[in-house]
Amino acid sequence: MARPERRTVRDLRKGNRAVLLRALYFVGPTSRHELTALTGLSAATVSNVTGDLLADNVIVEAGLVDSDGGRPRVLLRVNPVYGYAIGVDVGETHVRVELFDLDMNEKAKAEYALRPGGHEVELVVRHILAGIEAVLADSGVAPGQVLGVGVGVPGIVESGPDALIHAQTFGWDSVPLGALLREGTSLPLYVDNGAKTMGQAELWFGAGRGSRNAVIALIGSGVGASIITDGVTYRGANSSAGEWGHTKIALGGRTCRCGGRGCLEAYIGAEAILERAGLPLDTATEQAQLAELVRSGSPVIDETVEYLGAGLANLINLFNPERIVVGGWAGLTLGHHLLTKIKKAAAENCLTQPFSTASIVLGRLGPDAVALGAATLVIEEFLLSNTAAPAREAAAL
């Protein structure tokens, strides 16, 4: 039988450090007094650990706030320039690389167009590495100040040192993207599915903020979902959970890009909508084409709303989320004009009780937040492990 793990003093300090850093990151400027109430840690622990964090420059003082009759209290916050995070969006039509400070202010950006069907692995790797060089040069940030590079890609990402990617729509079958990138950069790498990274961005900074159980439903050319259960992204056994676009909505229905039939994506994915309307496919004009279909009240759009409503109802019946955030460029185009109809269609296909406790809202970060989302992978690791800690703690013990 496995022995219960013994928590050492160092584990405990590291755990307290992560709890306080997380609170400061998500709540913003906070006094030590408030931190005690927020985290349940003792005043002495808050004082010791914030002292360590200040000494390491991970957090900084951020002014004073009045306390009731007593001495003004010092506000603390995460130091926005303690380090930087790079986020990469590998999309259907572009590779976009952005560099952020810890407040997620964009400091530099590089973008490379991909032609339709032009997703050769070597080309994408070359663009990502060139983008990292470019944002470092433009921002003047030294590589040593970068906490890591997060990469959001389409398809299924197997967690592991190689970050194996299975993206059928890109023609990528077991592509070891992590290993390929490591040949060109020594920065820490975090690779995940783009829908999951954007889901995390909406959860942390956008329409999902404050919810513990949410689904972020993303509709662009592809259709995917990020499922958040108790504040954490649900991944499943091999990280493929959330392939909402390939759940079946019509038995033996339209052929999907995955090769299957009757998938939700084959009805509500942007290209599928245009195809069903008999329009030619052109990535340069598809956003305008979809907007025009919505504006003109096309029957294809009415039908799309029905399929989307059924798809959302399936999510609500399966996961009982308190909130569904609809995002992605096509999702936002549909949602901005048709949210009431989409909700009605969802209600008609959903069990009454879970529907009544779920709200359906639109994403707030816009359609281009994949790179920001990818950068949250770096921040997540920073909040968990916070690199400056171990050496100091080892010295202190």
Ligand SMILES: [Zn+2]
């Ligand atoms: Zn499919």
